[in-house]
Amino acid sequence: MKQTLLAILLLLPYFVQAQLQDSFSDGDFTKSPAWTGDISSFIINSQNQLQSNGPAVTGTMLHLVTPSQAVSGTTWEFWANLKLATSSTNYADIYLIADKEDLEANDVNGYFVRIGNTADEVSLYRKDAGKTAVMIINGQDKTVATSNNIVRVRVTRSVDYEWELSIDVSGAGLNYVSQGTTVDAVHKRSDYFGVLLRYTSANSRNFYFDDFSITDAQPPVLEELQTLNQQELTLRFNEPLTPEQAQSFRNYTLNGSRKPILAELIGERTVRLVFGQPFNVGENALTIASLQDLYGNKLSNPINRSFNFVPPAVMPGYNELLITEIMADETPEVGLPAQEYLELFNATSDKVLTLQGIRYSDATATTTLPNVQLLPGEYAVVVPNSQVQSFSRFGKVIGISNFPSLNNGGELLQLRQPNGRLIYAINYSDTWYKSTSKKDGGWSLEMIDVNNPCGGIGNWAASVNPRGGTPAQANSVSASNPDNTPPSLVDVTAIAPDKLLLRFDERLDSAQAAQTLNYRLNPSLAVAGVRVQGPLFTEATLTLASPLQESLLYTLTTTNVRDCAGNSGSLPVTYTFALPSAPEPGDVVINEILFNPRTGGSDFVELVNRSPKYINLQNWKLANTSGDTISNKKTITTENFVLAPGQYVVLTANPENIKMNYPAAPPAAFLKMSSLPSYPDDAGTVVVLQQDSRIADRFSYSERMHFDLIDDLNGVSLERIRLAGASVASNFHSAATTVFATPGYKNSQLQEGVTAQRVFKVEPLVFSPDGDGVEDFATVNYHTDKTGLVANITIFDAQGREIRKLVRNELLAANGFFQWNGIRDDGTKANIGYYLFYIELFGLNGEKSVHKEKVVLGGRL
Structure with a gap:
């Protein structure tokens, strides 16, 4: 050459x-x-x-x-x-x-x-x-x-x-x-x-x-300028150059004043320039003068060429590459192409990030990102390959071949390095829209403050851009929204005798939260180890040096636990819990059911723990029946949810709807299910199954169980009367019409157990069946010391006229009750006055006894 x-x-x-x-x-x-x-x-x-x-x-x-x-x-x-x-x-x-x-x-x-x-x-x-x-x-x-x-x-x-x-x-x-x-x-x-x-x-x-x-007859043309590293360039021309001019450092000027320390002709058309100092990050300008080709054609005017220099691309670390926008429900179309997408953002100020090999996954699928680089502060939208052209007008677009479908309601999304190390994770939900209309489709979720990457629902909102989103661009809801609040401990569950699961309301500093000195138990048990669980780092598992005792209350105290933003509380945080016990059928029972909601309303089933145990409802199921078969089983919760003695829990697919219709309902009592089994308005059966598949409780209801004088049954629940009683029709009554239902708190028709001093006892002696929740019915309570007794109960008014056959040939348990709500056999309400319960009791050997008990039906005159 x-x-x-x-x-x-x-x-x-x-x-x-x-x-x-x-x-x-x-x-x-x-x-x-x-x-x-x-x-x-x-x-x-x-x-x-x-x-x-x-x-x-x-x-x-x-x-x-x-x-x-x-x-x-x-x-x-x-x-x-x-x-x-x-x-x-x-x-x-x-x-x-x-x-x-x-x-x-x-x-x-x-x-x-x-x-x-x-x-x-x-x-x-x-x-x-x-x-x-x-x-x-x-x-x-x-x-x-x-x-x-x-x-x-x-x-x-x-x-x-x-x-x-x-x-x-x-x-x-x-x-x-x-x-x-x-x-x-x-x-x-x-x-x-x-x-x-x-x-x-x-x-x-x-x-x-x-x-x-x-x-x-043409002078040399610069075809390509390439940066080799932070101080070297190569210039490729369209034709061979004369060596003397090509290798003169005086013919090259960087950024107006800097000359190279070396100009070297490589081959015939390529010049290598080496500078004594690194290039500027971002835009640089090179001026080339006086070069000529082998045939005497000299540059008449200097060549001016700008180039951008960025540092070598690196793999992003934790929270350096963020998901800052999510279009999970693309229809109905507002102004963007009808396509799900994700937006990525380089959250660093001085790093070029490579995406090559990064694994992006949702709840069910994983894909690998291509060899693309993001500059500091740069956005890019991720879409299927077929949609790249549709989104190119908005900014940088990354196409992938197997785009995982995004769930409209929300799911966990993760970005991980090729070696599996976590880069970023987010568990979005449709509640983050904070807008009923926008969550129905066509609008994206946008991160508010990219400097607060650990923020959950408080740092996300529905886009306000008229197109419905801002793919590959700064978010329309962008604003300063720092996290200045320390983490709160929202739940402690003993998942094993020697293990505690702690849930916090936000992401933790996983390294600092893993220190055992941050946790103390009373009664005293040593904490042997702590593991903060990814990818969200909102949960920590404590391993104890010795096991917990059942039914004993413990208090956990946490100190100095920091969140992802570095906030920690100045005061210790405490939480009381107990080790859950193995449940037995009848420990947790059906306490209330709304099967005929108002128009636009939702069903609910309320459970209550009537045992002295702490019981974990994780993986319990709610079901109905089809013929004699238990069917349509729905998991109540896959998470730990411990029900304390006497605690209520309301199961529904729409807690907000129930709270709106029954404002007295305590929010903490609700456990949202994705859907409930079907409970028809006329009649049905509610079945509760324990984790071991045994029936915890079962209740067959009918609209005929409602109080006959209620004009509109819609929105009125059936409530358990006595907590210790069986789940049968006689132990349920319509809720008081002053409240219509009592989800999450004491039933309006609750009666404490009455022990009969003799065989039969009426309680109360005066009742008023007006639906106000105060003594709406009378109960005939009984206590026997024999088995196999059968009873008939007939009600007579003060003139001796029969008005109601209340019980016929009913086989009695050892203890129980019958209720009268003041209704005659013809379905009309009895008049105010005195009434007599005429009770006939028959034994197995033909013995017979008669008992008479009085009651007063009161009311407003």
């Missing part, structure tokens, strides 16, 4: 702008310039033309080449005379650009003009190594269709790689006709110019050439 360059430099005085001029007037083609190849098969004839003189053998191919490095900003001209009828076996290829000396080889790269083929035309071809040549300009047919074809050819290639082919069939060069133009920049290097002939035996001497001219 150095020898070739030296030879060209020596020739510079002979051709200032022309790289090649050869009319063969000296009668010698082996010098000035030198042609090589099949030199024995060519002659200079008496007209000073280059003429073929090869063997008269069909299929012969001949070639001659001369050095030429012209590739762009160049004009090629020559004269040719083919005294033959051109065909697929008789033609001439004039190589304007070639990277090999042997033009007959198949591995040549370059461009050539073909004179003659089956269409008898002059056309321009591109030759790629190992491949068949491709026509890029198709010349007019039949322009060389005689047996004596004279043509002068001119080809130009601009510095922008636009080709034009023109011919003059007179051969004079005064009447060129364009054969077409094209843009082709595949090959940008040349070493040779030459001719390649193919002929049959009769045409071995019939190819004539003259006036070869290659003219370069």
